[in-house]
Amino acid sequence: MPLETDGGRAAVQGRSDVSRETLERLDRYVDLLTNWQAKTNLVAPSTLPFIWTRHIADSLQFASLAPKAQRWVDIGSGGGFPGLVTAILLKNRDSAEVHLVESTEKKAAFLRLVIRELGLPAKVHAMRIESAGAVLGRAEAVSARALASLDTLFGMVAGRVGQDIPCYFAKGRGHDEEIAEASAHWGFTMVKHGSTVETDSVILEVRDIAPLPASSRP
Template identity: 50%
Template sequence: MAKPLTEGPEAVEAVWPLTAAARERLTRYVALLASWQAAKNLVAPSTLPVVWSRHVADSAQALAAVPDAKRWLDIGSGAGFPGLVTASLLAETPGAKVTLVEANGRKVAFLRTVIRELGLPATVLAERIERLAGSAGAGIGPVDAVSARALAPLGALYGYAAPWLTTGSVGVFHKGQDFGSEVNETSQSWTADLVERQSRIDPGGRIVVVRDLKPR
């Protein structure tokens, strides 16, 4: 059995090496999350004691799966997992940019506060991803990777991310161990080069990397 992760920045370092500046950014992010949580209910309260492993380190697996990606689109961003974590880790990388899509007003306000206070290379679109996908990206432009964590079944994620995944972007999706049934359900509508990776944080979790998505 794997040794439980330490609840702190060290949990992230099990996934991605941290610079001193990145460690400080993530520490400030967690502090902001804690200060907003009581009023805004940004994450499940039961996960707060394990926020570093459950949310921050888990989110770092998106960048670890596609380490060369600099331009990211994070859909259904919620409290910023994984989008703000990705932006925090890439903040010292020239040309990095993360676009976060979130429709919930209180979460949008939180995301924008974190971005401003931490100086992250990120922007927030206060939109539903269905609308953006339906308008073929709505001017977001090309991205290297599209991420989503605990957002929707795989077939729905394909539909949301299709404007980018069918034109060369890579999808990086956090899924559970039973996602195989979701793959089967998508096979009649889509083809894709899909790689499943065991989560380093959750024994039952998977990081699914999707390339070359095509509608049938």
């Protein structure tokens, strides 16, 4: 396990939604990620000492935003944030599924390893998001973190997810600028959820994503 410099694990341990069994699975996940990080760049190396705050705690926020969702689709899953963390939280919920869309084969192999080692209710789809229409079409909630601009994310999911399906996109302090940029090209409804981990960060809950007619664009 990497040297913890931010007290993040202790904070995660104190959360009401993190049982002893969940914490053990998160510990194992962190161990596996640390071992793989040496050969596959799963997270930014500078964030590894802060993995519990920057990645684990941040990712724990998603599942509670759509507590009734049984079928999550996480796009651009990378090292598994937030998709694998959501799967860990939902492990003991009947019929829950998390589908991870990741086109880089080495990262997809890592995701499969964690799923197998922890017995998680998750499946990896090693494909580009643009080819994952069938997967996204059955989603009850969609998540993405540190993947692309909001404008680009909308292009990835528009027409592939149901209009009323919530998409949860984690964004940093520049989110207002990204919203303005996306508003020039897309119609959508949005709720901002303030991050419980990072000041000025948010998780944007977006629905009804559709391209604006050319005549309506600036």
